[in-house]
Amino acid sequence: MKYHIITFGCQMNKSDSERIASYLEKKGYKEAEEKDANLIIINACSVRKSATDRIHGKVKKIKEKPTTVLTGCILKRDKAKFSKLFDYILQSNDLAKWPLFGGKETDFFKIPPKRKGVSAFIPIMTGCDNFCTYCVVPYTKGREVSRPAKEIIEEAEKAVSNGYKEIWLLGQNVNSYNGEMTFPDLLRKINKIKGDFWIRFVSSHPKDFSDDLIRAMSSCKKVVKYLNLPLQSGDDEILKKMNRPYTSEDYKNLIERIRKAMPDIELSTDIIVGFPEETEENFRNTAELFREIKFDMAYISCYSPRPQTVAYKMKETVSDCEKKRREKILTEILKENNAEKTKKYKGKEVKVLVFEKNKKGELQGKTAKNKTVLFSGPSKLIGRFVKVKITQTSPWSLKGEIKQK
Ligand code: SF4
Incomplete structure (x- = not known):
């Protein structure tokens, strides 16, 4: 009984894989190389089309006949498509119900993770209520559910006492965490755990980034002074079409408040270029704001339509080649900024x-x-x-x- 897990996508998926591994080991499975495993689990990501294509590539390479399971972030439509390629397609947070194991109901988050690597990833909530028009997460992960604060704090204490130097608090929108306390108060509690370690969190939504969170970030020494705050577009028309309920001005003001409280903070962002109907002018507005804010890092992606989302029904108006051009322009701005900014080090x-x-x-x-x-x-x-x-x-x-x- 040997297992091998292949994980695609974000830290949340990596964290889920750590819990799946721990559960399997409790059931008597041992971790093995892919070639030796008789149970192969692919923990998938449907956020971008390229990620779904990789699942195809990977499963076709599995030559022998182990049992294969597809789990993770999978759209209904993709489930149907993949059903012939896998023995099982299952929900990761429903492990106890996996026909492979049977057994009584298990609370997924109560499974102690089998951590790998240097950082301790701790999910504080799952799902998302925001329905950005390009995003599959509300369809694959469902609505927001926050974990009880006590459980999170205990998991963080354990990770610190086991020597982890970096705690990542994970959720699709951590700022709207609502498990007996607010997210800023959760940060304050975890900051009080004794030991030398850093606290990071991801993802944030500008609409929920409160002044109290700014206060908590600046007063908690262990919370790193680095923040990823997804902008997605610097153009108000496109933001509206993306169902991102803030304007470029709101975002700018928020950054000003954050920088005022923490002058040495470094910032990163996420941007999508080539959203349906993004004109040259819309893009120029993004590029201008991008230049003005001077981010320290940015994750720029070319828009790709995902089934089931609202944007999927919108007509694509920007060619792949033009998307690449826009991506390159932003990357160049970032590179210029960074060449200058990193000199201070x-x-x-x-x-x-x-x-x-x-x-x-x-x-x-x-x-x-x-x-x-x-x-x-x-x-x-x-x-x-x-x-x-x-x-x-x-x-x-x-x-x-x-x-x-
Ligand atoms: S807030 Fe993030 S996870 Fe939620 S719908 Fe928007 S992009 Fe997707």
């Missing part, structure tokens, strides 16, 4: 959490502000904090020398 000493050794044999880690740092050192430092003096900067990463082991 030269000669500075930064605290780095070490993640891995890369293919070149260098250690790779991140600062609290999510900057990638490369340096030489022994593998035993993986999972630990070290001090690194920065000797070289580039738009996407920093290089340095270790100061203290």
